[in-house]
Amino acid sequence: HTHTHTHTHTHTHTHTHCEDEYIPFLDTEVKIGSDGVLSTRYYRKPQNKGITLHYNSHHQLSTKQAVASNYYKAASEVSSGSEELRYSERIVDNILVQNGYPQPRSFRNKPKKTSGNKPKTIPLTTVCIPFTSEKDSNRIQNYIKKNRVL
Numbered sequence: 001h002t003h004t005h006t007h008t009h010t011h012t013h014t015h016t017h018c019e020d021e022y023i024p025f026l027d028t029e030v031k032i033g034s035d036g037v038l039s040t041r042y043y044r045k046p047q048n049k050g051i052t053l054h055y056n057s058h059h060q061l062s063t064k065q066a067v068a069s070n071y072y073k074a075a076s077e078v079s080s081g082s083e084e085l086r087y088s089e090r091i092v093d094n095i096l097v098q099n100g101y102p103q104p105r106s107f108r109n110k111p112k113k114t115s116g117n118k119p120k121t122i123p124l125t126t127v128c129i130p131f132t133s134e135k136d137s138n139r140i141q142n143y144i145k146k147n148r149v150l
Contacts, residue, residue: 028078032136036143042075042088044095055100068096068107 022029022041029043044050053059053067075088089105096104132140 032139039084040078040080041084042078042091050095050098052099065107072108
């Protein structure tokens with residue numbers, strides 16, 4: 001009587017992200033460059049259909065403007081620099097064009113004019129990365145200390 005043993009091997013595949021590669025996290029992509037600089041930009045999952053309130057719907061124009069404006073606001077809030085903002089705005093442009101919005105950039109929030117007496121504030125970006133490798137965590141902590149981010 002012959003017994004056949006079948007061995008099942010379980011392979012654990014861990015994907016380590018290379019430097020200068022964006023990692024998706026919620027509606028944001030995060031990258032720590034080889035120079036230690038943290039970059040963020042807007043992200044939509046590939047399975048996201050990009051469906052939103054269509055421009056030809058029977059809603060008030062102000063509602064459509066608010067929808068478009070909120071997309072640009074979200075993209076702006078998660079983008080860490082001008083290059084990332086341009087990338088993020090292209091994603092929003094595509095969503096809005098797909099939903100019938102003519103000249104989507106016309107719906108962006110215009111920067112508010114400030115009086116010359118008020119000092120300009122630098123916007124802060126909060127990044128929450130709950131699960132990272134120890135190596136990446138150390139790199140982030142070193143960057144924060146080095147650049148006195150806190």
